[in-house]
Amino acid sequence: MSLDDKLARVVSRFEELQALIAEHADPGSADYTGKLKEFSSLTPVVEGIRAYRSARDELDDLDALRQDSEGDAALRDLAEQEYRDVKQRLPELEQQVKILLLPKDEADARNAILEVRAGTGGEEASLFAMELFGMYQRWAELEGFRFSVLDVEETDLGGLKNGSAEIAGQEVFAKLKYESGVHRVQRVPVTESGGRIHTSAATVAVLPEAEEVDLQVEDKDLRIDTYRSQGAGGQHVNTTNSAVRITHLPTGIVAQCQDEKSQHKNKAKAMKMLRARIYDAERQRREEEYAAARKSQVGSGDRSERIRTYNFPQGRVTDHRINLTLYKLDKVVAGEALGEVIEALISEDQAARLALMQ
Numbered sequence: 001m002s003l004d005d006k007l008a009r010v011v012s013r014f015e016e017l018q019a020l021i022a023e024h025a026d027p028g029s030a031d032y033t034g035k036l037k038e039f040s041s042l043t044p045v046v047e048g049i050r051a052y053r054s055a056r057d058e059l060d061d062l063d064a065l066r067q068d069s070e071g072d073a074a075l076r077d078l079a080e081q082e083y084r085d086v087k088q089r090l091p092e093l094e095q096q097v098k099i100l101l102l103p104k105d106e107a108d109a110r111n112a113i114l115e116v117r118a119g120t121g122g123e124e125a126s127l128f129a130m131e132l133f134g135m136y137q138r139w140a141e142l143e144g145f146r147f148s149v150l151d152v153e154e155t156d157l158g159g160l161k162n163g164s165a166e167i168a169g170q171e172v173f174a175k176l177k178y179e180s181g182v183h184r185v186q187r188v189p190v191t192e193s194g195g196r197i198h199t200s201a202a203t204v205a206v207l208p209e210a211e212e213v214d215l216q217v218e219d220k221d222l223r224i225d226t227y228r229s230q231g232a233g234g235q236h237v238n239t240t241n242s243a244v245r246i247t248h249l250p251t252g253i254v255a256q257c258q259d260e261k262s263q264h265k266n267k268a269k270a271m272k273m274l275r276a277r278i279y280d281a282e283r284q285r286r287e288e289e290y291a292a293a294r295k296s297q298v299g300s301g302d303r304s305e306r307i308r309t310y311n312f313p314q315g316r317v318t319d320h321r322i323n324l325t326l327y328k329l330d331k332v333v334a335g336e337a338l339g340e341v342i343e344a345l346i347s348e349d350q351a352a353r354l355a356l357m358q
Contacts, residue, residue: 044100253281
């Protein structure tokens with residue numbers, strides 16, 4: 001199918017939905033909501049198509065003007081200049097349309113559940129994990145997203161054994177989904193007296209937040225355990241069983257929370273994490289069907305994959321999936337330049353998927 005045929009089909013479906021929504025008898029129905037959601041998702045695509053088509057039509061008109069030997073010479077010169085400008089802009093508009101036509105990940109528009117866990121490297125790994133957790137928090141704040149801590153387990157030295165947070169905002173998961181994997185740090189640890197460079201690691205997992213309508217989690221499938229919360233060095237230790245651990249028996253997936261003093265609040269947060277993990281496990285299972293295609297894409301979601309190295313002595317951050325190196329480690333860790341890495345990953349993934357469509 002040619003590009004023009006694809007564009008015509010999209011515009012036709014958009015206009016069909018527009019008419020169906022206007023004539024719908026029950027605006028509160030699930031059918032209406034579904035059509036409205038599809039219409040909203042197609043709106044930016046159609047806007048891009050119309051901009052591309054408009055530029056093509058303009059190019060044809062300018063071409064006729066510049067070749068009109070009987071017309072005004074000054075007008076021909078003006079048309080020639082505008083023709084070159086539009087012709088130069090057209091490939092970019094076409095590329096934008098092709099990107100808009102790429103199949104969307106149904107989870108892209110969702111909020112994200114971020115999980116950071118210390119890996120190999122002892123206390124240094126925990127300190128690095130805490131830095132990563134802070135990096136994502138600062139990045140979220142700079143992006144205008146809401147960062148809500150769900151659960152944090154600290155070490156005696158202020159490191160992070162594991163931590164989780166909800167990041168809410170527009171297209172959060174679309175931006176953060178490439179962050180899943182092993183993050184490696186190379187530096188002299190604060191706990192190292194010999195001044196030798198050590199390599200430590202932390203694991204990051206980014207899950208799309210699940211809503212109740214996405215999956216049915218029945219009470220009979222849950223085992224809920226309560227226990228006293230444990231803090232670093234005895235801090236924040238509760239004298240009541242306020243911490244909550246929930247196990248989903250059919251899958252064995254576990255979520256726990258001890259961050260709040262209220263057992264009720266901890267249970268609500270643990271359920272939010274549990275839903276996200278169950279939803280993500282099902283999503284990963286479905287996407288494994290496309291494993292052959294995913295090999296050519298960025299962000300396979302393999303959380304055992306080493307994806308990035310933060311080298312402090314050289315002040316550089318390297319993303320191994322796309323061979324990107326930035327000599328601005330401080331700004332990346334501060335959340336300021338993390339967006340540059342994320343945008344590069346998105347662009348690379350788009351290019352890989354566009355190549356598959358050729």
